[in-house]
Amino acid sequence: MSVKHALLALLYQHPMHGYELGKQLNLVVSAEWDVKPGQIASTLARLHEAQLVDYEMEAIDDAPDRKVYCITQEGRQELERWYQSPEVREYRIGDAFYLKLVLSLVGGPVSPDEVLKVQRRELYQQLHQATALRLKADARTQLPWILLLESAIMHLEADLRWIEMCEARMTDLKQYTPPIPPPKPRGRPRRS
Amino acid sequence: MSTMIRTEALTKTYGTADRPITALNAVNLTVETGEFLAIMGPSGSGKSTLLYLLGGLERPTSGKILLRDADISTLNDDDLSRLRRQSLGFVFQFFNLIPVLSAQENVAMTLILDGTPRAQALTRAHAALAQVGMADRSTHRPSELSGGQQQRVALARALVAKPAVVMADEPTGNLDSRSSDEVIHMLRRTVDEVGQTLILVTHDPRIAAYADRIVFLKDGTIVDDNRLKGHGNADQIRDQLTKVAFG
Numbered sequence: 556m557s558v559k560h561a562l563l564a565l566l567y568q569h570p571m572h573g574y575e576l577g578k579q580l581n582l583v584v585s586a587e588w589d590v591k592p593g594q595i596a597s598t599l600a601r602l603h604e605a606q607l608v609d610y611e612m613e614a615i616d617d618a619p620d621r622k623v624y625c626i627t628q629e630g631r632q633e634l635e636r637w638y639q640s641p642e643v644r645e646y647r648i649g650d651a652f653y654l655k656l657v658l659s660l661v662g663g664p665v666s667p668d669e670v671l672k673v674q675r676r677e678l679y680q681q682l683h684q685a686t687a688l689r690l691k692a693d694a695r696t697q698l699p700w701i702l703l704l705e706s707a708i709m710h711l712e713a714d715l716r717w718i719e720m721c722e723a724r725m726t727d728l729k730q731y732t733p734p735i736p737p738p739k740p741r742g743r744p745r746r747s
Numbered sequence: 748m749s750t751m752i753r754t755e756a757l758t759k760t761y762g763t764a765d766r767p768i769t770a771l772n773a774v775n776l777t778v779e780t781g782e783f784l785a786i787m788g789p790s791g792s793g794k795s796t797l798l799y800l801l802g803g804l805e806r807p808t809s810g811k812i813l814l815r816d817a818d819i820s821t822l823n824d825d826d827l828s829r830l831r832r833q834s835l836g837f838v839f840q841f842f843n844l845i846p847v848l849s850a851q852e853n854v855a856m857t858l859i860l861d862g863t864p865r866a867q868a869l870t871r872a873h874a875a876l877a878q879v880g881m882a883d884r885s886t887h888r889p890s891e892l893s894g895g896q897q898q899r900v901a902l903a904r905a906l907v908a909k910p911a912v913v914m915a916d917e918p919t920g921n922l923d924s925r926s927s928d929e930v931i932h933m934l935r936r937t938v939d940e941v942g943q944t945l946i947l948v949t950h951d952p953r954i955a956a957y958a959d960r961i962v963f964l965k966d967g968t969i970v971d972d973n974r975l976k977g978h979g980n981a982d983q984i985r986d987q988l989t990k991v992a993f994g
Contacts, residue, residue: 676973682956683975690932690957708953715952723789 570625789962836905895926
């Protein structure tokens with residue numbers, strides 16, 4: 556879970572209490588994400604149970620004592636392991652839409668051309684909005700957010716290129732006959 | 748919104764009478780004032796042909812092209828030239844700047860050819876260069892400018908006569924991704940800030956995504972016409988992306 560490792564990464568720098576961690580996280584990744592305090596607290600509790608973080612109580616004026624968290628040696632190792640492991644990319648639109656396209660080739664109420672068109676429209680709509688957000692973002696203060704947007708933009712571009720390829724090969728695709736067994740004769744066999 | 752361009756059964760065929768090649772087949776297209784339209788399609792779809800016809804760079808085989816309700820398909824060569832100089836601006840893939848002239852002189856050339864006094868033309872050229880963020884390089888020659896900068900000068904040249912429509916044919920086709928961004932952002936800004944009508948041909952989805960509307964051509968006809976909605980789901984995208992990043 557990324558929140559878990561994000562907190563470890565921050566605590567690697569120096570100890571912090573829960574509220575500070577929330578604020579720091581938002582500043583560092585600046586991805587317009589409002590971290591819920593509850594999420595931080597529950598993640599810290601799990602990290603503590605797993606002995607990846609520890610805490611000390613700190614007394615403050617006019618408020619209950621609060622926990623100041625610090626990373627443990629095991630926490631440091633877990634963080635290093637996380638950085639050293641690549642993220643496995645989950646495959647995206649390829650699967651659900653691919654299924655729809657192939658089924659429409661078999662036959663049905665909607666032609667494969669129309670199926671492609673519908674999908675392309677949606678992708679362009681999303682690409683339009685992502686590029687609009689990209690245009691508004693300030694490269695000096697929102698670079699992480701821009702990186703995230705660029706990732707979305709590039710994936711949408713790839714999906715659209717794939718759709719273009721399917722369109723270009725539509726004549727071949729329509730001639731493809733999938734291996735569907737012929738319908739069986741219905742009814743009981745006649746007694747001889 | 749008023750209509751800037753309207754075509755009626757616009758057709759262009761090449762080749763011989765017994766083996767004609769139909770580049771455009773009875774296309775009906777309307778472009779509104781202030782609209783940013785992208786035209787897309789595979790090679791041979793007729794997209795560049797459509798652009799050149801709309802820009803008066805080629806003549807149709809049949810059908811009409813109405814620019815602000817005036818039929819431009821029947822103009823003679825002189826009138827067509829004047830129309831192109833005064834009412835239309837062009838941006839091409841390979842910049843087409845004159846190498847021996849400075850940026851300012853390149854931009855001023857359109858006006859000078861149309862009879863504007865040189866001093867006035869240079870002043871207006873400077874203003875157009877400022878509009879595209881190139882004022883501080885107005886004395887540079889094209890060889891002293893990067894691809895993206897040259898294309899911005901080309902855009903200034905297209906804008907200086909305050910044309911009714913700017914036509915761009917793969918304006919980022921010859922640029923790296925950073926320069927492409929510069930140029931497309933500039934084009935989008937002219938539409939947003941001065942209400943420029945812009946028609947752009949591209950094969951690049953990212954470039955087309957900046958438009959208000961995308962028309963898809965295939966084998967000389969329009970197969971899809973897609974208006975892109977502005978701000979509706981921007982929040983949804985933001986939510987989706989942050990969810991993906993943070994689970």
